[in-house]
Amino acid sequence: MKKQYWTGRDIPDLHGRTAVVTGANTGLGFAIASALAQHGADVVLACRNGDKAAAAADRIRIVAPGSVVRTLPLDLASLAAVRASARQLHDEYDHIDLLVNNAGGLRRWYWVTEDGFESTMAVNHLGPFAFTGLVLDLMAGVPGSRVVTVASKGHRQATIDPADLNPERDRKYRFPTAYHRAKLASLLFTYELNRRLEAGGSRTIALAGDPGLARTDGGRDMNWLIRVALHPKVNPLVLALSQSAATGALGPLRAATDPDARGGDYYGPPGRAQRTGHPVRGASGGLSHDVDLQRRLWKESERLTQVSF
Incomplete structure (x- = not known):
């Protein structure tokens, strides 16, 4: 009988291709980078913590003997650090085939970066x-x-005002709200980027992959009580409603490697809940497809970061 779902076995041969995966020292990023390396890609682990990145690279080399795995310092909370990392990548590579923007996460407490x-x-x-x-x-x-x-299914619960990306400065900070808003911004950026690439006749496409409800350490900044309550060994409901990081990584991996993927595609678990399961081509929430919102966010992001594409 023909297999009806997409798995890591469907990843094609990636020898000769170079992939940069941000936040690849743990969780989803590590699972994505490891799978890419096992299928022949040269992988760059772009991470904030150099020691953890080096340890992750060693672990990948064990499961992918002969693979080329390197590290790149990348602190996304600092534009100066981002620029330095980009310069280093240019110094070391003349091209890359794949960029997986995986690094992210949320903070329990309100915090403003050095860039404001x-x-x-x-x-x-x-x-x-x-x-x-x-x-x-x-x-x-x-x-x-x-x-x-x-991506994250939480984007469906979010709204965003591109003119004010820090609405909590004068009122109570709620970390789930901030996270969902940021993940909506990520998708708005992805779709606008893909439209611009298509308009320019580029060979590069932009698309998204949703891991569903995956068991990772993305909540490591939460207090101990929340971490314990969300631990699958403590809370059987969490175990029943979630999936492993390796399975969650399949959504982004399909977006990254499926030969039939198209620019603007969104891959994630099937069904209404979209928590678990092998990835299918689906659709993100309606607000993420608001073209005017995409363009306004793009313009404001360029202004704030002083980076023009």
Whole structure:
């Protein structure tokens, strides 16, 4: 009987291709980078913590013998650091085939970066926006090159005002609200980027992959009580309603490698809940497809980061 679902076995041979995965030292990013390496790609782990990135690279080399795995320092909460990382990538590579914008996360407490950005918006959208813009020239003219955003179903619960990406400065900060808003921004950016690439006749496409409800350490900044309550060994409901990081990584991996993927595609778990399961081509929430909103956010992101594509 013909298999009806997409798995890691469907990843094609990637020898000769170079992939940059942000936040790849743990969780989803590690699972994505490891799978790419096991299928032949040269992988760059772009991470804030150099020691953890080096340890992750060693672990990948064990499961993917002979693979080329390197590290790149990348702190998305600092535009100066983002620019330095982009320069280093240019120094070390003449092209890249794949950029997976995976790094992100949320903070329990309100925090403003050195650039004056609310931190959750900075690491999930403004930092990746700037980094993508600064390295996109390395993908120009590369057949099959892709920019993949790791999405979250939480974007469906969000609204956003591009003129005010830090609405909590004067009132109570709620970290789920901030996270969902930032993930909506990521998708608005992805779709606007793809439209601009198509209009310019680029060979590069932009698309998104949703991991569903995956068990990762994305809540490591939460207090111990929340971390314990969300631990699958403590809470059987969490175990029943979620999936492993390796399975969650399949959505972004399909976006990154499926030969039939098209620019603007969105891959994630099937069904109404979209929490678990093998990835299918689906659709993100309606607000993410608002073209006017995409354009306004793009313009404001360029202004704030001083990065023009």
